[in-house]
Amino acid sequence: MRIISKICHVVFSFLFAIMLTAYFITAENVGIISAALNQPTSERIDVSDEIQDTDYFKTNYTCLDDLINDGIALSEEIMAEGAVLLKNDNNCLPLDPNSEGNISIFGVASVDPAYGGEGSAAATNPLDPVDVKEGFESAGFTINDKLYGFYNKNKNAYVSTGYKINDASWSDVTSDEKVSASFGQYGDAAVVILKRIRGENGDLYYNNPSCDGEGGNYLALNENEKSLLRGLAELKGTTFNKIIVLLNAPNQIEAEFLFDPEYKIDAALWIGSVGVSGMSAVGKILSGEINPSGRLSDTFWMKHEYNPVMANFGVRQYANSSDFSSQFPTTSGNSYTGMNYTTYVMYQEGIYVGYRYAETRYYDVVSLRPGAGDFDYNEAVAYPFGYGLSYTSFEYKDFSVDYDQRTDRYTVKVTVKNTGEVAGKEVVQIYLQKPYTDYDVKNHIEKSAAELVGYGKTEALEPGAEQQITVSVNGSQLASYDAYGIGSYYLDAGSYLFTAARNSHEATNNFLAENYGMDTGDTNMVASFDKEADPITYSDGIVNLFDGGDILRYKNASDKNNAHYISRNDWAGTMPDGKVDIYLTQEMVDDIIRQNGDGWIESGNTAYPTYSKDAGLQLIDMRADNEGNPIPSDSEYWDEFMDQLSYREIAELITTGLRKTGLLESIGKPSTVEHNGPTGLTQKYGESVNGLAYIYGDPDSSKSPPYYPSLGILASTFNTDIAAKFGEMLGEDALWAGYSGFYGIGLNTHRSAYDGRNFEYYSEDPFLSGAQAARVVTGLQSKGCNAYVKHIAGYEQQTCRVGLSVWSNEQAYREIYLEPFRMAIVEGGASNAMTSYTRIGVTLCPASRELCTDFLRGECGMKGFVVSDMWKGRYLDSQLVTCLMAGCDLPDSDLSADIYDKYEENYGNVAEQMRTAAKRILYATVNSNAMNGISAGTRIVKITPPWQQALITGTVVSGILFLLSTLGYAITGISKRSF
């Protein structure tokens, strides 16, 4: 009896403990679990007999099958227009599948290519992709099956793991005699696929001895890859006719090897990560069915050491951080949890990112500018920004630029003629050169020798056909940010040159030809406009916001710092010679720690807003007025509406995040589900009860949406129509999968090729990023899915990302890092934004009023809300109100509304900001597809989903059993002693 009671006691104790823990953990994640189980957390009750059309955002599809197929086709189209032909010696490509279609594909990526990226944006339930074999065979090629089989069989031994690139060496590949013997039969071409991939969980390795790439460099070749290329080179001309390299990497592999005669490489194609069906396009590009028309969205360096950014990539500890370590909250040794307080990176290059450095330095060296120093462009740059080959050739003519003073716009026209023998598309790039003047030198304004200000892409032109491309450039693009002078945008006096060019280097050469009479370029492609100095026109309402992010301007900076920025006024004297040393001061430490709490917030007698006033309004009433016009966010009507909410309701709404917004029954606000990841939706269509797939019970609900090539490839299309189509397709996927928001307009800059998340971002160039993203946003939001531009701002590396201090200057912040965000909001209309984990100077991005309020709302006019990046595990609850007051409206986590209890009295200023944040969330929701199906007569009621009901029941039952068994155990224990 005693042993039975013991066993019962133990078993039921375990059961109760497990059930109780499960209850509390799942209670924090009801939304996500319910979505995964297809169980609703609310239901809609129609209390009106009136029939209304409540499909405010309509789909163009009647079933998922069609939608998925169109998405797969779009993924292929993006690759078709975005893949960049880097090298094509002796017209090696295209290969005619009928006469040279027997090919051998080398590299473990032949069986394990990079389809997407890693981390939170990785496809978790991907559709079956078009693999290499399928892609090439569908293009008409016959693949060496023995070689393919070798890689398939040994895949696990050769795939990249951790720090290692791995892959099979030449001796590994040729160790199997049957494989070696097969080469002759498939010798029309050897195609080598080189793969590199990372993601949110880390940067690519640079100078890391654990990495097997040359010099510990993940973007260099490793010995196995080199031996493979050498082995193939030895067989070239005897066994293999041609050697073709596919760079299957969103990040730019060092391209020096493509020029190495030892490897005898004939052709190279950059394909990024290929998405669900990009491999079909790759096969067709090789066969000539598709003529490549992609142009590089990033510079391909010979070696990344030539990129001045690399001197300051990664992290550095403040030189005297140990003196202050006791003042910072203790963090664990677990890197996931660690908020960084003493690490920083300095963007010492200022605006000279990517081609802005290479072309400007080249321009200054060639034009013999004093202090230009020693720089060999051809040694540093393999392929410039904007570069890309075609199977045909194009002639540019009839270039003109007209200025319309009334609209302050420049209209650039150029006619493109296909002078080759096959049809093809051409990208026309418009570059601007601003004058670099004494005023600039005096006020530390930097100017790039060439910067992209517009582009256009032709239709597929048949041989001999022509098309005029027209590009409009806004006059504001001529101004530069003058942080140290007038503290706003300034139009300098001097000559402003426009050119139409095929890439950034050609543009620079055109400018050299125009300015110095050199025979480097075509002066017929240059137009010049003289301007007077103008400090007024473009500075209206804009002032320095980020002095605190510039270590040369930050008021509490140490005088021991050795920081400076690169300047074209003295290249040789200002180039980085290692990471910059910055010292902490006590005031800096105070500024950092102050953000961990709310002690700085003043309490007092500020009036509280009105609460719980019955106005009889539902959220749907805020969608449009009686005439059907949208109600603007600054309408007084919103005040009346907001007066209805209670303090608690507001607190709950602004603490319910984690890829969603919360339900508010009283005003008929539905909960929303937001997606995370820029290259396509990563969850299955049927996972949300809000989606059409679930509502219609579509037979393909268990499938996942298509995923797309890395965004660098989308940028390389230089095609805004494709960008808009991509956005619209994401919007359709969102409608069918039940998402009302998309944490996925990734707009951080490709400052370096080593950022693990580069596949989620567009380009090194802010204009290209912003212009493509603006169209994606427009397409996406046309389907009622709110765009979240992310991660604003200064988030160009993964290492020590949480709390990392980023030091740059305001010109670079505005012209490079914030410009894509501005364009996506101002031109694309992006509703929402997600902040970065990093700091601007010492200020956490979600705690930066300058960023979240002054810039996003004040300058850009963003109407929706700002969400932090993942809150839990990074930020402290005590930081929530600090972020709220800065303008970050919602944490990306579910937090307790109790955090706001202490502000219910004596903090009218906090209450007002809470109300503002809630209104922004409600405004974004009411203008989203979340309102589909909701009419004036709809009431939304919270329900406990069946899984949670079952869990509660189980917990109660196990609790009773636990009590009974404990009682029994005690009684038998007493009995044993008594008798």
Added chain:
Amino acid sequence: MFGLRSNPLSLVMPLICSALSVVTALLYREWFIGSAEFNEIAFYLMLGAGALGILAIIGLGDFAASVQFLMLLGGSMFYIYGMYYYVSIVLVGIDLQSFSTAFIACSALVGSTVALSTLNVLIKR
């Protein structure tokens, strides 16, 4: 009320259990204090369970075993509650691809204390 011990294990087991609980609690605190994964209730329950070893010495082994078991079980549940988010982050690969050594070691210790205290309850006295 629960009488004298009739089995040497009834003294040794609670003491081993107590020692292990204290070590686990202290290491848990050392490794995770200040992080979102650190749960104070778990820490105090483990520490409290350690202190219960004293009851075994004064002859309340049966009672000590039972309470120690419940405290450690509760502590482990709070430990899991504190850790689950970290575990989910690692599993989906957002930040980390593998669990930290501290997490693995601490989890093994917590599991061991619960297993030992379960045996302590079940042994015959």
